[in-house]
Every structure is written in structure tokens, then in C-alpha cells.
Amino acid sequence: MAINLTRRRFLQTASIAAASVPLSKVVAKADSEVVKTPLIPPGSFKDTETVVGGVCEMCFWRCQLVGKVRDGRLVKIEGNPKSIDNGASICARGNAGIKMLYDPDRLKYPLKNVGKRGAPQWKRISWDEALDTCASKLKAVVDEHGPESLAIFPHGASASYPFHFFEHTVGTPNVSEASFFQCRGIRDMAYVATIDKPPGENVDMPNSKVIFLLGGHFGENVHVSHLKRYLKGLENGAKLVVVDPRFSASAAKADVWVPIRPGTDTAMLLAMMNYLIQNDKHAADFIEEYGEGFEEFSEGIKEWTLERAAAECDIPAAQIKEVADLLAANAPNVAIHPGRHVSWYGNDFQRQRALACLTGVLGAFGVKGAFVPPKGPKGLKKVKWPHGDHEPDRLTEYSDNPYEFSPPGTPTDLIRDAAISGKPYPIKGCVIWGQNPIQTIPNQEKTIQMLAQMDFVMCTDIMPTDITMFADILLPEASYLERYDYIKTGTQWNFSDEHQQYIAPRMPLVDPAFERKDGIWITNEIARRMGYGDQIPTKDQVEMVNYRLSGVGLSIDKIRAEGGIHLQPGKDPYGIPEDMSVYFYNEDLADADYPAIPTYIPVEQPPAGYLRLLYGRSPVHTFNRTQNNAWLMAAMDSTPIWLNDKVAAKLGLKDGDTVSLENQDGVKSRTTAPIKVTPGIREDAVYIYHGFGSMNPELTVGYNKGIDDQSMITKLAVDPETGCHGMRNNFVKLVKVS
Amino acid sequence: MTSPHPLPPAEPAEEAVLLSDVYSFLALSMRYPDAHFLDDQFLEAFAALLESLELKPQLEEFLLWRADSADPLEELQLEYTRLFINSVPCSTVPPYASVYLDGDRTIQGKTTEKTKDFYLSCGFDVIDSTEPPDHLQHELDFLAALTRESRFEEEELFLATLFRPWFAQFFEKCMHEARHPFYRVSIQLIDFFTKEEQ
Numbered sequence: 001m002a003i004n005l006t007r008r009r010f011l012q013t014a015s016i017a018a019a020s021v022p023l024s025k026v027v028a029k030a031d032s033e034v035v036k037t038p039l040i041p042p043g044s045f046k047d048t049e050t051v052v053g054g055v056c057e058m059c060f061w062r063c064q065l066v067g068k069v070r071d072g073r074l075v076k077i078e079g080n081p082k083s084i085d086n087g088a089s090i091c092a093r094g095n096a097g098i099k100m101l102y103d104p105d106r107l108k109y110p111l112k113n114v115g116k117r118g119a120p121q122w123k124r125i126s127w128d129e130a131l132d133t134c135a136s137k138l139k140a141v142v143d144e145h146g147p148e149s150l151a152i153f154p155h156g157a158s159a160s161y162p163f164h165f166f167e168h169t170v171g172t173p174n175v176s177e178a179s180f181f182q183c184r185g186i187r188d189m190a191y192v193a194t195i196d197k198p199p200g201e202n203v204d205m206p207n208s209k210v211i212f213l214l215g216g217h218f219g220e221n222v223h224v225s226h227l228k229r230y231l232k233g234l235e236n237g238a239k240l241v242v243v244d245p246r247f248s249a250s251a252a253k254a255d256v257w258v259p260i261r262p263g264t265d266t267a268m269l270l271a272m273m274n275y276l277i278q279n280d281k282h283a284a285d286f287i288e289e290y291g292e293g294f295e296e297f298s299e300g301i302k303e304w305t306l307e308r309a310a311a312e313c314d315i316p317a318a319q320i321k322e323v324a325d326l327l328a329a330n331a332p333n334v335a336i337h338p339g340r341h342v343s344w345y346g347n348d349f350q351r352q353r354a355l356a357c358l359t360g361v362l363g364a365f366g367v368k369g370a371f372v373p374p375k376g377p378k379g380l381k382k383v384k385w386p387h388g389d390h391e392p393d394r395l396t397e398y399s400d401n402p403y404e405f406s407p408p409g410t411p412t413d414l415i416r417d418a419a420i421s422g423k424p425y426p427i428k429g430c431v432i433w434g435q436n437p438i439q440t441i442p443n444q445e446k447t448i449q450m451l452a453q454m455d456f457v458m459c460t461d462i463m464p465t466d467i468t469m470f471a472d473i474l475l476p477e478a479s480y481l482e483r484y485d486y487i488k489t490g491t492q493w494n495f496s497d498e499h500q501q502y503i504a505p506r507m508p509l510v511d512p513a514f515e516r517k518d519g520i521w522i523t524n525e526i527a528r529r530m531g532y533g534d535q536i537p538t539k540d541q542v543e544m545v546n547y548r549l550s551g552v553g554l555s556i557d558k559i560r561a562e563g564g565i566h567l568q569p570g571k572d573p574y575g576i577p578e579d580m581s582v583y584f585y586n587e588d589l590a591d592a593d594y595p596a597i598p599t600y601i602p603v604e605q606p607p608a609g610y611l612r613l614l615y616g617r618s619p620v621h622t623f624n625r626t627q628n629n630a631w632l633m634a635a636m637d638s639t640p641i642w643l644n645d646k647v648a649a650k651l652g653l654k655d656g657d658t659v660s661l662e663n664q665d666g667v668k669s670r671t672t673a674p675i676k677v678t679p680g681i682r683e684d685a686v687y688i689y690h691g692f693g694s695m696n697p698e699l700t701v702g703y704n705k706g707i708d709d710q711s712m713i714t715k716l717a718v719d720p721e722t723g724c725h726g727m728r729n730n731f732v733k734l735v736k737v738s
Numbered sequence: 739m740t741s742p743h744p745l746p747p748a749e750p751a752e753e754a755v756l757l758s759d760v761y762s763f764l765a766l767s768m769r770y771p772d773a774h775f776l777d778d779q780f781l782e783a784f785a786a787l788l789e790s791l792e793l794k795p796q797l798e799e800f801l802l803w804r805a806d807s808a809d810p811l812e813e814l815q816l817e818y819t820r821l822f823i824n825s826v827p828c829s830t831v832p833p834y835a836s837v838y839l840d841g842d843r844t845i846q847g848k849t850t851e852k853t854k855d856f857y858l859s860c861g862f863d864v865i866d867s868t869e870p871p872d873h874l875q876h877e878l879d880f881l882a883a884l885t886r887e888s889r890f891e892e893e894e895l896f897l898a899t900l901f902r903p904w905f906a907q908f909f910e911k912c913m914h915e916a917r918h919p920f921y922r923v924s925i926q927l928i929d930f931f932t933k934e935e936q
Contacts, residue, residue: 007931010791011753019790020756022783027762027882030775033867034879040858071854073846102845104832109770109868111824114816120826123812124770124819469826513846514868630842697828700843 046071052080052564053507053556055488057157057480058093058100059622060179061223062488064502064565065090065097067481067509074098074481074510079224082563084492084500086224092620093222096631097481101510105628105700106463107476108514117451117470127515130473131522135529137456137472141429142530147171148393149428151415151450153467155179155435157486157506158477158519161544162433162460164385165523169535171390174418174427175409178440185407186724187342190352193405193586199356199371201226203335205233206494208369210327210334212241214265214355215344219249221617225493232494233335238369241323243268245614246642246687247680256323259682261314262612262728263345263603269354270301270600271309272324273361278302281328283363290576291360293585293596300585300597312600314682331362333369346717346726347601349405353586354598360582366575374491375571377501381551383538396723398424403723404592411723412441413716419450428455433519434477438466439624439691442713442727460522463628464698475522478512484541484556485519487548491570499570503552505545505559520544594721603717603729606684610664610731611647615690615709623691627702639706640676641734642687648677651734659734663712670695672737673707686732754888760931761882763787767924768833768875771814781810788923791930799919817918829915831908835872838904846870853877853900860884860892874908877901878928897932905932 010016047070054065054077063086068076077097079088100106110130115121125133141149150172154163159177167175179185188198205211206229218230234240234253242254243265251257260268276282277298287294310317327334336359342348364370395414396402403411419427430451441447451457451470459471462479477483487505492498512518520541527536538544546555559566590596606612620635621627641659648654655677661669671693681687692706710727717726763783766775781804788797807813819825822833832845840847854871857863862883864871877900884893909929916922 006935007757007933008753008935011756016756016790019783019786020759022779022786023759023763024755026766026775026780026783027759030762030766032762032765032879032882033864034857034862034876034883035865036861036883037858037863039861040855042855042859071851073851099842099844102847104834104837104843104845105824105830106845108823111819115826121816122819122824122826123816124823464824513870630844634842697826698824698830700828700830703828 048075051509053505053560054080054481054509054564055486055504055506056090056094056097058097058626059223061226062486063090063094063224064488064504065094065509066564069510072510074101080564082565082567084502084567085490089224091222091224092635093622093626093632096629099629099631101479101481103463103628105698107461107474108516109476110515111474113472113474117457117472118448120469127517130475131525131529134458134473135526138429138458139530141455142170145426145428146393147390148174149426150174151419151427151430153430153432153435153437155433158483159433161519162431162523165527166431168387169385169532171388171392173392173394173410174415176412176415177409178435180407180409181412181724182343182440182727183341186348186719186722187338187340187352189405189407189722190349191338191356193589194353194356194583196581199338200373201338201340202371202373203337204369204372204495205229205238205335206236207496208233208238208333208335209330210239210241212327212334212336213250214243214337214339216337216339217244217248217250217616220619222619228493239326241326245682245685256319256326258315258319258323261682262614262685263347264313266347266351266354266598266600267304267309267312268320269351269358270304270598271306271320273358274301274304275306275321275324276328276361282361283332286332286363287360290580290582292581292583297357297584297597327362332364332367334362334364335369336362336364336371343719343724344726344728345603346719346729347603348724348726349719349721350595350599350601357582357584357598360584365580368574372495372573375573376489376491377503377552377568379552380487380489381548383544383547385537386535393425395424401720403721405721406723411718412725413718414723416446416450419453420446430454430457432457432459432467434461436465436467436624438695439708439710442710442725443716444711445714460519464696465624466695469696476514476516477522478516478518480506482508482510482512482516483518484508484545487545491573495573499572501568501570503554503559503566504564505549505556507556507560507564606731607664610733612685612728613709613712613730613732614685614687614728616687618689621689621691624694627691627694627705628699630701633701633705637705639673639688639692641673642676642678642681643734644681644683645677645679647683648675653677653734653736657736658738659736661707661712661732662735663714664731665714667712667714669707669712671704671707675734751888754885758882758886761878761885764924764928764931765875765878765882768878770818771811773811776811776814787927796919796923800923803919814918814920817921821912821916821921831911831915833874833908834870835877835900835904838907849900856896856900860889901932902934
């Protein structure tokens with residue numbers, strides 16, 4: 001377009017006259033948002049204030065924060081100096097929360113997909129239209145097919161309130177949380193079956209004599225107070241045993257690195273326990289007092305000699321013995337770490353049971369350096385959606401395997417298979433809240449098939465992700481820096497210090513921008529529109545948190561005045577509860593036809609020409625959640641593929657070569673990554689970071705960076721006791737690109 | 739557009755009001771299309787502006803679109819969302835100064851703060867908006883407010899220090915991504931009315 005005039009000259013001409021009247025009519029009725037205010041001279045000093053009450057959610061460890069805020073703009077995030085958990089320390093991700101907060105790619109307004117699922121064309125719509133649509137579509141699905149026809153995929157603190165609405169009040173049991181079914185649910189259920197409680201990561205590492213990690217790769221897995229415990233333990237002289245097919249950051253600090261064959265960990269644990277029992281190195285007195293079914297257990301694992309396990313695990317028998325002896329010599333002050341992400345091979349419940357039993361064999365409960373749950377604050381009230389009258393029709397009732405030790409919710413594949421097949425009943429409505437099931441759930445093709453047959457798909461998130469491309473309505477949520485919801489509680493990180501407890505409710509450091517809304521508001525508005533207005537348990541996020549705090553005589557205002565964290569005297573966590581039992585043999589498991597003692601179930605080994613795909617954490621990312629963060633991606637924006645140096649030589653590959661992956665089912669990776677040639681990984685496996693390679697081009701920074709490991713995990717493995725996925729049973733070959 | 743034959747110059751005050759109206763109108767064109775302002779009257783004023791600038795091909799294309807479009811508001815909402823909010827494949831051109839000036843793309847950056855400070859130092863502020871102060875719509879509304887009071891020195895200072903440095907980048911990206919005649923032309927009009935006088 002060429003305008004052959006200057007602006008001034010144009011304004012001076014008569015030709016503008018033709019436009020001036022219509023223009024003035026239009027602008028006269030428009031309300032400008034730029035208005036007259038009292039003059040503020042240039043250079044006026046503005047204070048940077050410290051806002052307290054932040055609770056991080058760049059990952060789910062939830063460190064306590066303060067924000068430096070100037071004129072409503074968050075300019076820096078720091079650890080809350082009052083914290084007795086993370087203290088003033090936060091990790092790279094915590095610091096980079098600002099880049100999430102002000103990411104221009106973030107969701108800003110409710111969006112309607114007027115294109116196709118998976119290839120959306122977005123239209124900004126009003127909240128009223130968005131909420132009316134969500135409520136009417138979800139209600140239509142429930143009215144036609146029943147509450148069970150809704151599938152819910154939640155994740156994160158803000159997802160609890162909405163999914164409890166759909167689960168308890170609307171009445172669908174078909175809820176699949178990634179934190180359970182693709183992460184730690186197996187661990188929790190295995191420990192419940194062994195010691196009646198989920199373990200958390202409650203090992204007293206600072207005061208331990210030996211720390212035993214199975215796959216734990218601390219330093220790459222960064223949870224601040226957890227790392228502090230670990231590093232204090234090493235500083236205090238703890239020996240470190242790391243069982244891992246890869247020379248991880250923890251293995252690099254280990255006294256003993258056990259490069260075990262993937263999938264065989266239970267065999268090693270059984271052999272260790274058998275060796276300890278056969279050689280009277282077990283904690284006989286502890287077992288006598290607290291053990292249940294020890295005879296059946298010790299008899300049942302007799303076959304697991306060191307030599308047999310050594311052959312199975314591809315490690316020297318002497319090394320298994322060395323580890324067992326090291327633990328026995330220092331028992332009971334040893335930390336058998338329960339792990340966190342444990343959905344590996346589809347035989348994981350047994351491995352987690354074995355870990356809990358090993359803790360029992362060593363008597364490593366309740367004493368310094370052992371498994372010691374903290375004694376945190378009690379008395380917070382709960383806000384609950386009321387349970388409806390509807391008796392849920394559970395998919396486990398129709399399944400060959402009832403998954404009787406499933407974590408809360410319904411095993412993901414039962415939901416997905418029912419949705420795809422329509423049997424035993426249709427699943428036609430989907431609510432996804434803070435989870436990215438494309439990257440959390442293996443076999444993406446099936447997930448996409450599930451979504452394709454839905455009548456309605458609603459997503460709530462803070463960012464565009466792979467899954468938001470499949471939404472019909474996409475709702476923008478306030479982030480953890482802009483809302484109230486979670487109340488973090490705990491104790492001082494080192495039990496050797498003065499016993500203290502803390503209560504830290506999340507408070508916003510800044511107001512939500514654009515039209516982002518918190519999950520309480522969104523849920524209440526949908527519930528009201530679906531006809532559940534009289535059952536809404538709390539008016540808003542502030543009322544909810546204040547109500548919960550009222551149980552301990554506190555309030556948001558009071559804690560804010562105290563610096564964002566309430567501290568109170570704590571209790572000595574050591575000691576063994578009188579009613580404690582360690583179920584070496586579990587009758588409930590026997591009754592349900594599952595192995596009643598920890599049992600090794602072999603997994604398939606890689607076919608010729610293929611390597612097992614292992615994945616783990618990057619120290620500066622929380623999987624897909626941080627994939628568009630400019631600072632974190634500047635630090636690490638790819639997935640170097642760890643490849644054994646001897647294998648690399650055989651394949652003619654060298655460090656830095658770019659490759660794509662192809663799995664045993666012929667599925668090829670969408671993207672490529674460089675090779676990291678190292679002796680620090682076994683010859684039968686490769687390793688990459690999880691969470692990269694986002695397929696959503698709305699992510700300006702993260703789109704197609706690195707390889708999406710989940711896209712390579714097409715062969716499904718399901719843990720028989722829990723219904724949780726195992727995600728390390730897929731095999732890849734490397735295809736050189738350059 | 740060709741030079742019109744000589745006419746008596748408009749009075750400066752009249753010029754200021756005209757310019758202010760143009761800025762206000764262009765600010766509206768950068769606001770999310772809403773039925774309460776984006777109506778026939780608005781679209782006719784847009785056509786009149788093109789006509790007065792003697793932008794015949796653009797006017798013809800615009801009129802053709804209006805004649806063909808069953809739902810102009812819906813079309814513009816879709817294009818606005820695609821261009822300025824979210825889109826797949828990514829063609830979004832964020833209309834915020836800070837994204838271009840503050841390094842590694844950010845909303846609510848230092849530039850946002852400087853922009854707001856500039857408004858305040860001139861006696862203006864942005865209120866009741868869901869968008870940050872350095873959204874193109876607000877910057878144009880601010881320029882309208884200044885020029886309505888004939889504060890041309892402050893207008894030029896703002897254009898030179900805070901507007902043109904980012905708008906040039908934004909303009910280039912927009913011209914690459916914008917498909918709809920309304921937005922392609924609107925962006926060019928903003929460029930015309932804000933570029934430095936030679």
C-alpha cells in the first residue's frame with residue numbers, strides 16, 4: 001500500500017472531511033480504557049514490595065516463596081526466608097516461574113474450537129458463553145448416558161476441587177490422575193499393602209548411615225528440601241548405593257553403583273533379603289514384634305540366591321552381597337528410599353512391595369536415618385463436594401482384572417478402552433484439567449482415538465499443550481502465582497534440628513491478568529449451570545482457604561501478617577507406632593489372587609537391533625510443564641540420547657550425531673535429537689529426558705524441541721495389581737539423520 | 739493516493755481532533771471485535787477512511803469482503819484470535835511492546851512499566867482493561883488522548899521512544915501473517931499515521 005502523502009499533509013487536506021464525520025461518530029460511542037488521572041511526575045519513586053505467601057508449583061514439591069513486586073508486576077521470585085522447608089533456596093524452575101507468568105503464549109481468554117480436534121481454529125469467546133457451553137454439553141452427556149460417561153483427567157493442586165465435583169457430586173468414577181496411574185500410585189498402594197500407609201519420600205537421609213536408591217537420580221530430579229536431606233546425609237558421611245542402569249547424577253556420588261539390567265530390580269531385592277535372612281543378618285527382633293507372615297515370606301523367596309539374581313540382573317553376585325552386607329552392617333539406620341515415579345515395567349507393585357519389605361527386614365522404621373514419617377500439623381478442615389445418590393458403575397466390575405489395589409480413580413486403560421469401544425458403556429464427555437494426557441499416557445494414538453469419539457472435550461490449563469489442541473472449549477486458568485488453593489504443611493527438613501511444624505497456604509503474588517480465572521470460580525460456575533448450585537461447598541477461593549485454616553485457629557490475614565508461613569512447635573518423629581505391622585505376606589493380596597509375597601515377574605528384553613527406552617528428569621525442567629519457559633529452554637532445550645560407547649562404535653555413531661528414533665512397532669519420532677556417547681549407560685538401553693518434543697505449534701519456544709519419549713511408548717504394560725502403566729517396556733533403534 | 743489540489747489548510751485545533759479521531763478509530767480496530775462497536779457504522783467509517791486516503795484497491799477489496807461476508811463480526815473475531823491471541827499453526831503476533839523490546843519475549847516487562855509511567859507522567863492511566871498498558875490498542879488510545887489536547891511534542895516523544903521501536907517489528911510480522919483485508923489494511927494505516935514525518 002502506497003500512501004503518497006505525509007500524515008500532516010493528509011490531515012490538512014479536504015479529503016479527510018469525507019471520513020471525519022463517520023469516524024467521529026464511531027469513536028464518540030467507544031469507551032476508551034485510557035482515561036485522565038492525576039498527573040504523576042516522571043521519575044517518581046516506586047517501591048518494590050515483598051509479597052509473601054507464594055507456594056511454588058513449577059513442580060509438585062511446593063517450595064515456599066516470596067515475590068518482589070513493583071507496581072503490580074512480579075520482578076523476582078525468591079525462597080521465603082521464613083521457610084523451614086526449602087528456606088531461602090529455590091531451584092532454577094522456581095526462579096523461572098516469572099517466565100511462565102508472563103509468557104505471551106499463555107492462555108489468556110476462553111477459546112472455542114471452531115476447527116477440528118487436533119487441528120483447532122480458535123475463537124475468543126466470553127466466559128458466559130464458555131461456561132454455558134461446558135455446562136450444557138456435559139449435562140447433555142450425563143443426561144443421555146449417565147454420570148459414568150464423563151472421563152476426568154486432572155493434575156495439580158487446582159484440579160482437586162473440580163474433579164471432586166465431577167467424581168463425588170455428579171458421580172463419575174472415571175477419573176485418571178497422572179500422578180497416580182502414570183507415576184507414584186503404585187508405590188503408594190504397595191506400601192499401603194505392606195505398612196498400611198503411603199510412604200511419601202519419608203526417609204531420614206540427613207541422619208542415615210546408608211542411603212539406598214533404586215532409580216532415584218537426585219540432582220537431576222530436583223526437589224529442594226529433599227535434596228537438602230540427601231546432601232546433608234552425604235555430608236554427614238552416609239554411604240550411597242545407587243541401583244540404576246545409567247550412571248546418573250546420584251550414581252556419580254555413589255559408593256556403590258549397581259548397573260542393573262532394566263526390569264529386574266525385584267530379583268535383586270529378593271536375593272538381598274534372602275541372603276540377609278539365610279545369614280541371620282535380618283532384624284529378627286523387629287520382625288518378631290511387627291512382622292506379619294514372615295515365615296511364608298522367607299520360605300517363598302528362598303529360591304532367590306545371589307547367583308540366580310546376579311544372572312537375572314546382569315550384575316556380579318558379589319555386588320549384591322556387598323550391598324546387602326553394607327545395609328545390614330548399618331541397620332537399622334539405613335534409608336531404603338521408596339522412590340517417587342515408579343511406573344516402569346508393569347511389574348512395579350511387586351518391586352515396591354519388595355522395597356517396603358527390605359525396609360522391614362532391616363528393621364529400618366522409626367529410627368534415626370531410616371523410614372521416618374514427619375509429624376506435621378493436624379486439624380486443617382476439609383472442603384468437600386457432597387456425594388450424590390448415584391451408585392457409580394465401575395469399569396473394574398467388567399474387567400478381567402479387577403485391579404483391587406488400584407489407587408483412587410479408575411485405571412487409565414479401562415477408561416480409554418471403554419471410550420473407544422463403547423463397552424461396557426459409552427464415555428462421551430471429557431474434562432481435562434491441568435494434565436497433558438498426550439504426554440502422560442502411553443500410546444498417543446489410542447488417546448487421540450478416545451478424544452475423537454467424545455461428544456464434548458473441555459480443557460482447563462495455563463498454557464497451550466499437546467492436549468489443549470483437542471479441546472472444544474479451552475479455559476484459561478490463573479497460575480500458582482495468581483491464586484489461592486493449596487495449603488502446604490510439614491516440618492523442618494532435618495529431624496536433627498529443633499522440631500517445628502509449618503502451615504503455608506498458597507497466596508497470590510500478583511493478580512491474574514487478562515481473563516484468567518481460578519479453578520474454584522470456574523467449577524462453581526459450571527456446577528451452578530449444571531444444576532448443582534445448591535451443593536457448592538464454598539463461595540470462592542478465599543473462603544475455602546480461610547475455612548480450612550479455621551480448623552487450626554488461623555486465617556489468610558493472620559498468616560500473611562506472620563510472613564506467609566505459620567510456624568509452631570513440632571513433635572519428635574522418631575519411634576514406631578504401637579499398631580505398626582509389616583505385611584511380608586499379605587492375605588488380602590492372596591485373596592485377590594495376586595502374589596502375596598513380593599514376587600519377581602520378568603519383563604521382555606529388547607529384540608535384536610533394539611535398545612530399551614529409558615527416560616527420566618532433567619534438572620531444569622518439570623517434564624512438559626516447563627517446555628515453553630524461555631529461561632529453562634535456554635539452559636536445556638533438547639533431549640540428548642544417552643548411548644553406550646561400545647554400542648555407538650558398533651552402530652557407527654559418534655557423539656553429537658543427530659538421530660531420530662523408531663520403536664518396535666515401527667513408530668517414528670516426529671523430531672530428532674543429538675547423541676550423547678558415554679560409558680555411563682548399559683549396552684541394552686538408551687536414555688532421554690521425559691516431556692520434550694511438544695506437538696503444539698502454539699508453543700513458540702517449546703514446539704518440536706527434543707524428542708517426545710511418550711510418542712515412542714506405544715506398547716502398553718499395565719501393572720496387574722494397580723492398573724497403573726509401566727512405561728519402560730518399549731524398544732527403539734536409532735536412525736542417523738546427520 | 740495522489741496529492742489533492744491546493745486547499746486552505748485546516749485549523750490546527752481541527753487537525754488535532756481529526757488526528758485524535760483517527761487514532762481512536764485505529765485503536766478500536768485493534769480491540770477484540772465486539773458487537774457493541776463493530777457494526778455497520780464502524781465498517782462504513784473504515785471504508786470512508788480508505789476512500790479519503792484514496793486507497794482504491796484496498797477499498798475495493800474491503801467492500802468485496804463486506805458484500806461476501808455472511809457474518810463480518812464472526813470473521814473478524816476469528817482472525818483477531820488467530821493473529822493476536824492463539825493459533826495453530828502458530829501465526830500469532832502478540833500486540834504488546836514488551837514482547838519485542840524486553841528480550842526473550844515477555845508480557846509485563848520493563849517496557850510495560852515504562853509505558854505506563856509515560857501515561858501517568860502525562861496524566862493518563864489505563865483502567866478496567868484486561869490487557870496490559872503496552873497493548874497496541876491502549877497505545878493508540880493514549881495517542882488519541884494526547885493529540886485531542888494538541889500535545890504534539892509528547893505525542894512525538896512517545897512515538898519515538900516507546901512506540902516505533904516495537905511497532906516496526908510488529909508491523910513486519912503482521913504483514914507476513916495477516917490474511918484478512920481488514921487487519922492488513924488497519925496495520926498499514928497505523929503505520930502511516932505513526933511513522934516519522936520526513
